[in-house]
Amino acid sequence: MLDVFGRRPYLVLLVLALLLLAVPFLPLDDYILHILTLFLIFAVFATGWNLTLGILGLKTLGHHAFFAIGAYASALVSHYFGVSPWLTVWIGAIAASIAGIVIGFPILRIRSMPHVAIVTLAFAEIVRLVFSNLKEITRGELGFWGIPPFNPIEIGGTTIRFGLGNSFGSFAVAAVMFVAIHLLLLVLLRSRAGLTFLAIRDAEAAAESLGVRLAAWKLFAFGISAAVVGLSGAVYAHYVLILTPSSVAGPEMLISLLAMIIVGGVGRFFGPLYGALLLTVTSELLRDFGDYRMLLYGALIIVFVFAAPAGIAGLKPSLRRKPHQAASEPAEAV
Amino acid sequence: MSGTQLVELILNGLITGSIYALVGSGIALVYGTTRVLNFAHGELMMLPGYGFLMLAVTLGWPVLLSAIATLVLVMVLGGLIQRVTIAPLLNREDWAFQVVAATIGLSIFLQSAAQLIWGEQFQGVPYFFSGVAVIGEVRMPWQRIAILLIALLVMGLCGLVLYRTQIGRIIRATAQDAEAALAVGIPSGRVHTMVFAISAGLAGTAAILLSPLVTVSPWMGASYLLKGFAVVILGGLGSFGGAVAAGFLLGLIESFGVAFVSSEWSSVISFIFLIAVIWARPEGLFAGRGQ
Amino acid sequence: MLRLEDVSVHYGATRVLWDVSMEVGAGEIVAIMGPNGSGKSTVLKAAMGLKKPSSGVVTLDGEALQNRPATVRPQRGMSIVLERRRLFPRMSVEENIMLGGYARKAAEARETCKWVLDLLPEIKPHLNATAGKLSGGQQQMVAIARGLMANPRVLLMDEPFLGLSPAMVKTVCSIMQMINERGVAILFNEQNAKLSFSMSHRGYLLESGRVVLSGSGEEMLDHPEVKRVYLGIREAAA
Numbered sequence: 001m002l003d004v005f006g007r008r009p010y011l012v013l014l015v016l017a018l019l020l021l022a023v024p025f026l027p028l029d030d031y032i033l034h035i036l037t038l039f040l041i042f043a044v045f046a047t048g049w050n051l052t053l054g055i056l057g058l059k060t061l062g063h064h065a066f067f068a069i070g071a072y073a074s075a076l077v078s079h080y081f082g083v084s085p086w087l088t089v090w091i092g093a094i095a096a097s098i099a100g101i102v103i104g105f106p107i108l109r110i111r112s113m114p115h116v117a118i119v120t121l122a123f124a125e126i127v128r129l130v131f132s133n134l135k136e137i138t139r140g141e142l143g144f145w146g147i148p149p150f151n152p153i154e155i156g157g158t159t160i161r162f163g164l165g166n167s168f169g170s171f172a173v174a175a176v177m178f179v180a181i182h183l184l185l186l187v188l189l190r191s192r193a194g195l196t197f198l199a200i201r202d203a204e205a206a207a208e209s210l211g212v213r214l215a216a217w218k219l220f221a222f223g224i225s226a227a228v229v230g231l232s233g234a235v236y237a238h239y240v241l242i243l244t245p246s247s248v249a250g251p252e253m254l255i256s257l258l259a260m261i262i263v264g265g266v267g268r269f270f271g272p273l274y275g276a277l278l279l280t281v282t283s284e285l286l287r288d289f290g291d292y293r294m295l296l297y298g299a300l301i302i303v304f305v306f307a308a309p310a311g312i313a314g315l316k317p318s319l320r321r322k323p324h325q326a327a328s329e330p331a332e333a334v
Numbered sequence: 335m336s337g338t339q340l341v342e343l344i345l346n347g348l349i350t351g352s353i354y355a356l357v358g359s360g361i362a363l364v365y366g367t368t369r370v371l372n373f374a375h376g377e378l379m380m381l382p383g384y385g386f387l388m389l390a391v392t393l394g395w396p397v398l399l400s401a402i403a404t405l406v407l408v409m410v411l412g413g414l415i416q417r418v419t420i421a422p423l424l425n426r427e428d429w430a431f432q433v434v435a436a437t438i439g440l441s442i443f444l445q446s447a448a449q450l451i452w453g454e455q456f457q458g459v460p461y462f463f464s465g466v467a468v469i470g471e472v473r474m475p476w477q478r479i480a481i482l483l484i485a486l487l488v489m490g491l492c493g494l495v496l497y498r499t500q501i502g503r504i505i506r507a508t509a510q511d512a513e514a515a516l517a518v519g520i521p522s523g524r525v526h527t528m529v530f531a532i533s534a535g536l537a538g539t540a541a542i543l544l545s546p547l548v549t550v551s552p553w554m555g556a557s558y559l560l561k562g563f564a565v566v567i568l569g570g571l572g573s574f575g576g577a578v579a580a581g582f583l584l585g586l587i588e589s590f591g592v593a594f595v596s597s598e599w600s601s602v603i604s605f606i607f608l609i610a611v612i613w614a615r616p617e618g619l620f621a622g623r624g625q
Numbered sequence: 626m627l628r629l630e631d632v633s634v635h636y637g638a639t640r641v642l643w644d645v646s647m648e649v650g651a652g653e654i655v656a657i658m659g660p661n662g663s664g665k666s667t668v669l670k671a672a673m674g675l676k677k678p679s680s681g682v683v684t685l686d687g688e689a690l691q692n693r694p695a696t697v698r699p700q701r702g703m704s705i706v707l708e709r710r711r712l713f714p715r716m717s718v719e720e721n722i723m724l725g726g727y728a729r730k731a732a733e734a735r736e737t738c739k740w741v742l743d744l745l746p747e748i749k750p751h752l753n754a755t756a757g758k759l760s761g762g763q764q765q766m767v768a769i770a771r772g773l774m775a776n777p778r779v780l781l782m783d784e785p786f787l788g789l790s791p792a793m794v795k796t797v798c799s800i801m802q803m804i805n806e807r808g809v810a811i812l813f814n815e816q817n818a819k820l821s822f823s824m825s826h827r828g829y830l831l832e833s834g835r836v837v838l839s840g841s842g843e844e845m846l847d848h849p850e851v852k853r854v855y856l857g858i859r860e861a862a863a
Contacts, residue, residue: 059430059431061434103609105613106609106612106613109616110616112571113371113431113434114365114371114563114571115567115612115616118371118560118564118567118608119609121560121563122560122564122608122609123605123609125601125605126605129598129599129601129602130602133602251442251556255438258435258438266431292446294442294443294445294446295442295446295447297439297442298439298442298443298444299443300439301435301436301438301439301442302419302439302440302443305432305435305436305439306422306423306436309432427637503716503720503723503724504727506715506716507713507724510713510714510715510716511711511713511714514707514711514712514713515724516694516695516696517673517675517698517705517707518699518724518725518728518771519696519697519698519699519775520696520727521694521696
């Protein structure tokens with residue numbers, strides 16, 4: 001567990017929350033707030049995916065489908081039915097969660113990683129194609145714009161507005177989601193549920209022999225993971241206010257998120273945060289060099305897999321007992 | 335539906351299927367022998383596509399020479415990729431996923447590099463077989479029929495090598511029991527490299543056959559990668575013959591699907607078919623016809 | 626001829642062999658006995674190079690092999706019959722046997738094949754059968770044939786009697802004697818003390834990854850420690 005969470009995860013989260021709280025008081029321009037907002041949204045996305053990939057150990061490559069489902073579900077319902085985005089983001093999360101459980105079923109029985117990877121990839125592609133082909137509803141690759149931003153909130157005499165251009169409000173929503181989701185997940189994962197997930201990751205057969213009902217737990221993890229990712233997608237939709245199937249469900253999204261998780265550290269709770277921060281910032285800096293962005297992501301993934309497979313989170317100098325010390329204790333093979 | 339239409343549907347399905355079979359059988363060969371899923375396999379299609387373009391169009395070499403040169407080059411490239419980006423990872427505990435991640439990174443890197451080098455314009459290679467075959471009322475350009483025939487030839491050749499030559503036996507032995515193969519002295523590292531090279535050759539063949547019809551672009555391979563994976567799973571993971579059969583099957587399914595639904599849904603049909611098969615029969619449709 | 630000196634093997638962080646030392650002289654039959662999990666299989670794998678020792682030396686005729694890959698062993702005259710046969714299941718018996726001669730030149734392999742098939746005539750009618758479809762006993766003979774194709778001076782055998790009928794056990798036993806009469810040394814694993822020590826020149830008793838006893842076949846048969854472990858096995862089975 002120490003590996004996954006570090007030594008004082010709640011403290012780390014508190015510090016992050018305080019830092020975020022301080023941001024509005026700093027003289028930062030809107031563009032920086034925009035980058036931070038994107039970082040926060042993608043960090044939640046990455047953490048949600050890491051729940052399945054790194055902590056449960058199920059090597060899925062299709063979570064961007066849940067991002068897209070959350071985004072489109074929320075956007076479509078709020079646009080066509082006039083429902084407030086404050087409500088529809090939860091619809092998006094639920095829709096994504098249901099999709100997660102639906103695709104979770106076939107995957108459950110599969111023990112081999114290639115099957116899981118390929119089936120989830122295929123699922124993501126189906127989602128992308130469906131959104132792309134239902135042009136009357138989603139306008140396909142032309143882009144679905146006109147997504148309503150979050151309804152303004154009145155506090156005291158001030159009105160806080162949301163959506164692209166209203167950087168403070170958007171940042172606030174993203175920050176609240178970031179802290180809340182990480183807190184909830186931290187509580188969940190530090191509990192028996194988290195131990196079960198890790199047990200399934202590290203020794204599925206042993207876990208099963210101890211009475212763990214694998215199928216139920218996997219579905220549970222999958223559902224939560226999809227819900228978190230779907231929520232981030234919905235918030236994203238009501239921030240950028242325009243969606244295209246390729247941008248949210250296409251390979252670029254997959255690569256970006258995969259890069260974030262690998263660079264940050266698969267299987268470590270805070271890993272995706274480092275990856276999301278580094279890559280969101282880099283991505284914006286390279287905005288003018290669009291073609292080089294993916295080149296860099298590809299190179300980063302390769303470099304990190306080779307040189308730092310535990311990601312940035314794994315590079316931190318730690319005070320914990322080093323693994324090879326364990327070998328000196330006689331551990332006999334049974 | 336008339337008889338002619340039926341024949342054309344079947345023919346088109348087989349032609350599309352032969353590309354899927356070429357791509358999928360290469361992936362299956364690699365997976366069956368080394369348990370590695372190569373996500374950069376699509377680029378082993380894209381790069382020879384450009385290579386063939388450079389040689390046949392830019393340099394104006396004769397088609398056959400360009401094709402052979404391209405195949406040789408891509409096979410060397412395949413072996414190189416295996417040595418440099420995959421072999422070093424195989425000793426690690428989490429090697430399966432790390433290889434997947436590394437090859438995904440490589441794939442996107444190569445696609446972006448190709449985009450930067452050759453730009454986004456789609457470029458074409460002129461037909462190398464001209465004319466239209468007419469059988470009864472069925473009309474089909476020779477270029478398209480050639481895809482089916484040449485693909486069958488190449489895969490048949492591979493099958494021959496696999497099942498009738500010493501090299502093939504070495505490969506199959508490594509696939510069936512890697513440790514026992516080591517124990518009789520078969521150098522598995524070299525077998526892995528060789529198998530990668532062969533799979534690159536299969537992918538390169540597909541690219542060359544497609545190049546006059548589909549135009550070469552940096553994302554040429556990516557669209558076939560997922561179909562290739564689907565074919566491998568349908569055929570029973572690791573089975574060369576299974577993948578070939580599944581490739582043709584998928585091509586036929588898409589061809590018939592498109593007859594009833596507009597073409598933009600063809601891939602959706604294929605992938606739903608894939609998920610349905612996994613759900614019902616995880617070991618694949620043709621499992622048992624292993625190497 | 627074959628020597629393991631202070632060989633230790635780890636699986637990850639778990640230590641499985643603790644400074645194991647063993648010797649096989651030319652033409653000897655040597656048995657390794659021990660209960661399940663004692664590390665018997667690992668000793669053979671370490672000798673064969675299928676598992677790299679974390680420390681210690683493996684020498685064949687003085688040449689240190691512990692850092693060399695498994696593939697050099699057949700060339701040097703050492704081959705292995707793996708636990709549970711491990712034939713190439715979807716290849717024919719003939720292909721399996723021919724692959725055993727991979728490390729040898731074609732002409733030499735053909736010569737070897739002749740005497741191997743003479744030694745194991747029961748295989749001849751099954752040459753074209755698919756290896757995976759044979760019975761356990763038949764597979765064992767094919768596995769032995771495959772191991773012999775490298776013309777080894779020392780043959781390692783991992784639990785050659787596992788899962789065989791008593792009649793088959795006798796057959797394999799006599800085959801091993803015949804192989805040994807040709808001058809091939811044999812190092813094999815077995816859980817049955819009586820069986821292993823009665824047919825071998827020397828033996829080792831392995832427990833929890835350590836050599837606890839060694840001696841000639843007769844000495845081992847009469848040893849109270851062996852009887853304890855042997856009886857231990859009998860009690861557990863009762």
